[in-house]
Amino acid sequence: MKDLKRKGLPKPSIKTSAQRQREYRQRQRDKQAIRLDMYLDNDVHFMLEQLAEASDTDMKDILVRIIKKEYAEQL
DSSP: OOOOOOOSOOOOOOOOHHHHHHHHHHHHHHTTOOOOOOOOOHHHHHHHHHHHHHTTSOHHHHHHHHHHHHHHHHO
């Protein structure tokens, strides 16, 4: 197979981890997302992981679903 040459096209730049993280954080700010930083007990974290695996989703989605459900029931 012949080598295809890219004429007139810029070289794709490889981003550093810091650049990817900066871009991710900017996208979150653009969406007006708020960072939540907290500690969970080991057993609660394990339960959250199990819930995420059982529903084939991530822990963030599980927390969002639980909070919305609780909010609807309480308020």
